[in-house]
Amino acid sequence: MKPISFIQPSRNNLKYLQWSYNSIRKNLGYIHEICMADDFSNDGTWEWLQEISKTDPNVKIHRNEGPTRLGHTILYDTLINDYATNDIVMIYHADMYALPGLDVEIDKHIKPGVVVSVTRIEPPLHPDGPEKILKDYGIEPEEFKEQDLLRDYESFKRNTTTEGIFAPWAIYKSDFQKIGGHDPLYAPQSKEDSDIFNRFVLAGYELVQTWEGFVYHMTCRGSRFADGAKRNPNGEVFMKNRETDEWLTQNNRSTRNFIRKWGHFVKHDALLKPIVPPKYNIGFVAKNCNLQILETLEPWCTTIYTDELYPVGRYQDYIEMEQSNTSFDLQERIQPIDNEKNNDILVEFDGSQLTNDSFQFLQQLPEILQDSGEIGEMELDIFKITINSLETYEKELIKCKTS
Secondary structure, three states: OEEEEEEEEEOOHHHHHHHHHHHHHHOOOOOOOOEEEOOOOOOOHHHHHHHHHHHOOOOOEEEEEOOOOHHHHHHHHHHHHHOOOEEEEEEEOOOEOOOHHHHHHHHHHHOOOEEEEEEEEEEEOOOOOOOEEEEHHHHHHHHHOOHEEEEEEHHHOOEEEEOOOOOOOOEEEHHHHHOOOOOHHHHOOOHHHHHHHHHHHHHEEEEEEEEEEEEEEEEOOOOOOOOEEOOOOOEEEOOOOOOOOOHHHHHHHHHHHHHHHHOOOOOOOOOOOOOOOOOOOOEEEEEEEOHHHHHHHHHOOOEEEEOOOOOOOHHHHHHHHHHHHHOOHHHHEEHHHHHOOOOOOEEEEEHOOOOHHHHHHHHHHHHHHHOOOOEEEEEEEEEEEEOOOOOHHHHOOOOOOOO
């Protein structure tokens, strides 16, 4: 058995972290290292971690002293790079219960260049999908039906593997570090996982989901659903429209940064294997933009060239409003309309004529170019498109340059 370093940041999630820790020790033993980080909690997490570390020598603990949270995007890498002592590390959420044999299944499949995910058993808090098992064994530790789950989980096993990836996932520490770990662009959280999954695919790593190793996952505790899960009077669980304002704001910020970096929304197949469209160097030449149109368009290109905002305003106003939300230099991304244009592909249009349909065309442009792009000029709807080169740049994104 190759020992694993479980990587668990947590913020104000003490009851889940205790529940998760106990499952690892009860069902997998003490061979594995557990690296836990307290992200400036105020619920007693740090005090509990200090006590556990006194009695469990295979626990490593770290604390963010604040005054603000760092988020798991940063703390995953802190724990892996500075604390984990095993060759294999596993991104593992604080609201996951390890079922017996999880480590055996990872050991069966893990090797350099391979990332292994185990299968999640989840209560019906989110829509069903073919990559997981939906079964209600409790939505809070207080009502967890542990003995029922331990009785049933063997019946969920399938002698197969698929190619999806999601937490919990295990990787050789050296492979994680080779591509630079998580991108702090997404700190404190949201979309950092989809970003690194894309980079695994582009780096040629093999993705393996085993259907013989499991966690029970209560899902999305912490910043997204800070007050836990709920049941209605009929006993049905629900989470929709209960996200915290903090999570909604950060998710929007991270989504915009993901689009800036990759040129598309998160894409994957039905079993959650990432799909990575090509990344082109695209310039939008947009006349008659107002502030709302500029805000909508800017993430979807490499450069946007525009005149002063229509009917009044300055694009500098948008830069001043948005720059604190991204590490991309918006002064480089937004330029005067008469500047020299060196993009491989230019799309010229009148922003005042932009409709939902024409904006969808811009969102789908990388796939359109991949399927049928040719060097030259063409006009389509409100767009004049000049293609000087169809070179793609997605492989330049494999190594996290900002780590």
